[in-house]
Amino acid sequence: MSGRAEIHHQHRDVTGGWLRPSVFGAMDGLVSNFALIAGVAGGTTNTRVIALGGVAGLAAGALSMAGGEYVSVASQRELAQAEIAVERRELARHPDDEQAELAQTFVDKGVAPDLAAEVARQISAHPERALEVHSRNELGVVPGELPSPMVAAVSSFLSFAVGAVLPLLPYLFGAQGLGVPATVSCVALFAAGALVSAVTARTWWYSGLRQLLVGAVAAGVTFGVGNLIGAAGL
Template structure:
């Protein structure tokens, strides 16, 4: 009976963008709401600032992810083009290079050469992309997927503190937005760690810490500006 292991590395691309988007949505919007509320603004002004932050943040996340991952994709394409030219002009040298890679990984010289020959006969470019450049299909750059994932998760994350602020007028707004947002962050960190196979407690703790720090700092700034005004 064959044993199949469950790996999680294929989730790296979308998981990173989704967690970053949701985390940024919660932290930035909650911090914005708390900062404006600490300046003694009206609930209407607080909600308007939060909505503006949601729209601007979602578009910024989408654009940032798309540009960043597109640059990564361009670099990958350039490296693949170099490999194509090298295989066309120096096929035997590329075979030796691949054999050397396998030998460095622990194969003896004869076996490394045989593996390199067989793999290159089957798919020379694929073998070099995978073992020479170090690119895997599961980790290849997907700009549109990253942009959509990040923007949608930012919107979802930002909507959570906004809903709390909308439902909580008055003096309890800051405390309820802060506490609920920290709870959301802890749940997000734990979920991301669970999906990625990491420590749930560490995942929850690190996002909660940075979220609390951001909210505290914006509350101080908002309070200072409120006093000055």
């Protein structure tokens, strides 16, 4: 009989650096550019102006998202690395205290004191393994699994661009007015929300309707603002 425990289930990766910026980027690109195009369309019927606004919104938004994600994730990573370095120094300077601290964390989780002390001793015999366990327990991170700023930035840029181009495409193919772009955007909003439900606990129709409502409200408000400004001749 094998001494290796049988794995009966698997979990999806919830710590990677690509999912959140990808989902957020696509949603943000779709909602913000749909709202921007609706706002411009509310103030003018010139499709060249509307399309130009959409292109500018796509470029500016994608670059802004990428830059923001890169700086944000890089700062988070650097902070985690600094704290991991602190933990590494403590393990080198006060190994007995750190071992006792680790044993206490096991005791707090219900492990018998003698067994907890032995497990902590065995883990502490391997410096890198001890660092990983202490970092996970105290910081909630694993030294070798920190998110990548570049992955976050590229994911944000591409996903925002994909979302932002959808309400713009009808104008690039000669659409007149806001009807077709609005229809495309609403369908895309619902589909994007429904797609997100595949990695969450929400039903597809709930996620789809929620995303559609958010995008429709944003576009409706900006269309009204654009209409008011256009009517005022500003």
